[in-house]
Amino acid sequence: MTNKKRKISILGSTGSIGRQALEVIEKLQDRFEIIALTAGSNYELLNKQITKFKPKYAYCNSPENIVGAKYLPLDEICSNQENDIILVAVSGKIGLKPTLKAIQNGIDIALANKETLVMAGDIVMQKAKQAGVKIIPVDSEHCAIHQCIKDISQVEKLIITASGGPFLRKTIQEIKQATVKEALAHPRWNMGKKITVDSATLMNKGLEVIEAHHLFNMPYDKIDVVIHPQSIVHSAIEYKDGSVIAQLGLPSMHIPIQYAITYPERFEGIKSKSFSFSEIAHLDFEKPDLDKFPTLNLAFNAGKTGGSATVCLNAANEEAVFAFLNEKINLFDIYTITEKIVSEHDVIKNPNIDEIFDIDKEIRIKTNELIK
Ligand code: MG
Numbered sequence: 001m002t003n004k005k006r007k008i009s010i011l012g013s014t015g016s017i018g019r020q021a022l023e024v025i026e027k028l029q030d031r032f033e034i035i036a037l038t039a040g041s042n043y044e045l046l047n048k049q050i051t052k053f054k055p056k057y058a059y060c061n062s063p064e065n066i067v068g069a070k071y072l073p074l075d076e077i078c079s080n081q082e083n084d085i086i087l088v089a090v091s092g093k094i095g096l097k098p099t100l101k102a103i104q105n106g107i108d109i110a111l112a113n114k115e116t117l118v119m120a121g122d123i124v125m126q127k128a129k130q131a132g133v134k135i136i137p138v139d140s141e142h143c144a145i146h147q148c149i150k151d152i153s154q155v156e157k158l159i160i161t162a163s164g165g166p167f168l169r170k171t172i173q174e175i176k177q178a179t180v181k182e183a184l185a186h187p188r189w190n191m192g193k194k195i196t197v198d199s200a201t202l203m204n205k206g207l208e209v210i211e212a213h214h215l216f217n218m219p220y221d222k223i224d225v226v227i228h229p230q231s232i233v234h235s236a237i238e239y240k241d242g243s244v245i246a247q248l249g250l251p252s253m254h255i256p257i258q259y260a261i262t263y264p265e266r267f268e269g270i271k272s273k274s275f276s277f278s279e280i281a282h283l284d285f286e287k288p289d290l291d292k293f294p295t296l297n298l299a300f301n302a303g304k305t306g307g308s309a310t311v312c313l314n315a316a317n318e319e320a321v322f323a324f325l326n327e328k329i330n331l332f333d334i335y336t337i338t339e340k341i342v343s344e345h346d347v348i349k350n351p352n353i354d355e356i357f358d359i360d361k362e363i364r365i366k367t368n369e370l371i372k
Contacts, residue, residue, distance in 0.1 A: 006031060007034075007082055008033070008085050009083050009086045010089060011086060011089060014049070015192065017087075018039075018087075020257055024269055027268075035057060036072060036080070037049050037058050038058065038074060040060065047065070047067045047068065050068040051068055054068075057070050057071070057072040057080070075097075078105065079104070081105065084107070085108045086099075087138070087257075088110070089112040089138070092318070095113030095116045096119055096353075099116045100123075100127065109134070111137055111260075114139065118207050118314045119314055120353065122306075122350070123352075124214070136263050137215055140235075140255075141160045141161065141212070142215055142216075142235070143259055144235035146259075147247045155239060155240070158223045159236040159238060160208055160226070160235050162204075162205040163186075166183065166200055168229060170292075172291065175292060184197070197331075202295050203334070205225050206297075206303075210299060210310055225288055230283055234247050249272050252272055294335050295338065298313065307347045312347075315359070315364050316338040317334065319368055320334040320371065341370065345363070
């Protein structure tokens, strides 16, 4: 990467991660060339980005509205050999097929889409390994772990930190009565709505445990979750000799995004504000309260079950989160509904991609029937 510009496409450039990635690239203009930008329905912002960053290609749901770049279907963007790396920053299951396409074409992935690994981690990691494709995590916890690991075979345990979200100090009663506004007021991170609700229930951490299991090939009983309200320690690993290595910094998504798209190099780019050990009075850690946040265990168990269980977990949870955002159910019902759907699911051991999408669809219908 030193002399040559790295060629990148961003799937989901108008979302929270996509916009921050473009801020990083703006600072590192001489190091990146953008091949393609893609959006869903927000073609207005996409067109502004096209004017500013001049990608060759673009994709959105309404191709006729694209101005200034050539329309290319997602599949073709992901198989375009001009790409050195593709940042998958779309949210939801639409990230899975393009990611597989890029892997199949030997293109490295900076992965910000959780569903890709939660729904099809076994398939994705196996295909990446076969193709010699790097999957570099953007999620701050996994990015932290990626930075800590020198040799995965010497790692005994992963320790994933969680801020605990806005309801950390609330009672179960208060959580049940929580409004959408309260759930969306995350104390540390500014993110999209779905992931912010997932952070409030700790489902986000559960999905991250499943992600970590796949990314680092780590058994579930060697993954710990610890609550750390200040979000300074982004995660840690324990080596076989008991040494713990952690990655620290002030919370900012620019840093993991920048790390992932510039890996294995590091640049100033958007530099994190230096944080001073002496200015931070103390760092707190505590065990997650599984009575208040039972979704975390639900996710661990689905992960241990494996196969289609995590597909079911993800689909039921997402539909329940949408129902909460539409004020049809309360926050705690997200757990109750997801738990019921997961417990009734007949697990398929090694589902293929078509089966994964079929199960996803079927579970979403079932979940919405239950919500009614
Ligand atoms: Mg995270």
